Amino acid sequence: MTDLYLRPTAFIDAPFGHDGQAARLAGGLCWFSAVELIARNGPRQLIPLDRLDDARATLPAPQRDRFDQLWSNLTTARPPLALGQRTLRFDSPSVMGILNVTPDSFSDGGRHMDADIAAAAAVDMAAAGVAIVDVGAESTRPGAAPVWEGDELARLEPLLPRLAAAGLLVSVDTRKAAVMRQALALGAGVVNDVSALTYDPAALDLVAAAGCPVVLMHHRGDPQTMQDDPRYDDVLLDVFDGLEARIAACVAAGIGRGRIIADPGIGFGKSLRHNLDLLNGLSLFHGLGVPLLLGASRKRFIGALSGEAPADQRLGGSIAVAVAGIAQGVQIVRVHDVPETVQALRVWRGLRDAALTP
Structure with a gap:
């Protein structure tokens, strides 16, 4: 489904001491600790990364697939x-x-x-x-x-x-x-x-x-x-x-x-x-x-x-x-x-x- 979006936010200086609470953005020099879960015709939710799995579990199956693809895109390094x-x-x-x-x-x-x-x-x-x-x-x-x-x-x-x-x-x-x-x-x-x-x-x-x-x-x-x-x-x-x-x-x-x-x-x-x-x-x-x-x-x-x-x-x-x-x-x-x-x-x-x- 194309009505689900993930926006990285709550950027932090470094991931040290934040195991499971921060992720590297696209293999670059930025780290984020939350995402905004956006549905085009629904409410926007601010979700800390340590509660991301719980939020994903509440989604219907097609949106979970979309969620997984977006998350992979956000956290995969871009090849040179x-x-x-x-x-x-x-x-x-x-x-x-x-x-x-x-x-x-x-x-x-x-x-x-x-x-x-x-x-x-x-x-x-x-x-x-x-x-x-x-x-x-x-x-x-x-x-x-x-x-x-x-x-x-x-x-x-x-x-x-x-x-x-x-x-x-x-x-x-x-x-x-x-x-x-x-x-x-x-x-x-x-x-x-x-x-x-x-x-x-x-x-x-x-x-x-x-x-x-x-x-x-x-x-x-x-x-x-x-x-x-x-x-x-x-x-x-x-x-x-x-x-x-x-x-x-x-x-x-x-x-x-x-x-x-x-x-x-x-x-x-x-x-x-x-x-x-x-x-x-x-x-x-x-x-x-x-x-x-x-x-x-x-x-x-x-x-x-x-x-x-x-x-x-x-x-x-x-x-x-x-x-x-x-x-x-x-x-x-x-x-x-x-x-x-x-x-x-x-x-x-x-x-x-x-x-x-x-």
């Missing part, structure tokens, strides 16, 4: 991804750096249209400690018009071979199968699709055949209409269901579950309140059984919470959201401000290492 000479690990949070080769992206449009400038920016990101560089040649900001695939490729083709030659791990941010195919041929290792492989009918089979990792992002509508009064019955559960359905479709098409990363799609068909509800409930999405990516850097909701600060003045808010995400076990944060975010994650990691050292 071997991508050529690079390995993307999920036992500690990492940073994906945003590199837009577009004239109209909401925060940095036009800055990296020249391939020399873009390549230098990517190398700087790598030097600062980024794990992966996400290159996009079509803006998907609210209100953006679609870009012809030929224009996307013209922006990517001078750049991607240079990044591959520099030994960088690159993802391509695109919705189009033809762009995915050429980008992978030019050295990209990951596909990052804001439409979760629904925009282009050929994309699903292409990614399955390529055997590459893919980021599936939740969205509602398209960039031109997605912010026109978005509505949900329960945004946290609706987004979970949407991602779960897309993961199932990808697995059925031949994409290995171990090569899928999920993104709840902050700002893509969501109001301010929707975004905040998703961020407060991020740990729920570990129940999908795949690594999580959070892309909230410089987004509009940060400005809305900070006196309408413009996009280039949202660094503090972006770091606050990134740290809130990794504190709920998010494995990758996608950001514009790489050195500052890497520093924040290193400090967070130092705190966790100290807490987990007996």
Whole structure:
């Protein structure tokens, strides 16, 4: 049944002295001591882990099966991804750096249209400690018009071979199968699709055949209409269901579950309140059984919470959201401000290492 959900909560610094009362979240650096048991049309229950078996026993048989699968997903480590000479690990949070080769992206449009400038920016990101560089040649900001695939490729083709030659791990941010195919041929290792492989009918089979990792992002509508009064019955559960359905479709098409990363799609068909509800409930999405990516850097909701600060003045808010995400076990944060975010994650990691050292 799909109307049962488990959200890890009551996070603790370390499991020492809490035998049977704490569990490790997805093989990472976060430990939790309770779950919120959620039924879509019923009450929510906060259950300490030492009473979890009792709570499970009260469920009807189909829901016990669902419970067992969710619990396994929450507590199973995510295997690393071997991508050529690079390995993307999920036992500690990492940073994906945003590199837009577009004239109209909401925060940095036009800055990296020249391939020399873009390549230098990517190398700087790598030097600062980024794990992966996400290159996009079509803006998907609210209100953006679609870009012809030929224009996307013209922006990517001078750049991607240079990044591959520099030994960088690159993802391509695109919705189009033809762009995915050429980008992978030019050295990209990951596909990052804001439409979760629904925009282009050929994309699903292409990614399955390529055997590459893919980021599936939740969205509602398209960039031109997605912010026109978005509505949900329960945004946290609706987004979970949407991602779960897309993961199932990808697995059925031949994409290995171990090569899928999920993104709840902050700002893509969501109001301010929707975004905040998703961020407060991020740990729920570990129940999908795949690594999580959070892309909230410089987004509009940060400005809305900070006196309408413009996009280039949202660094503090972006770091606050990134740290809130990794504190709920998010494995990758996608950001514009790489050195500052890497520093924040290193400090967070130092705190966790100290807490987990007996």
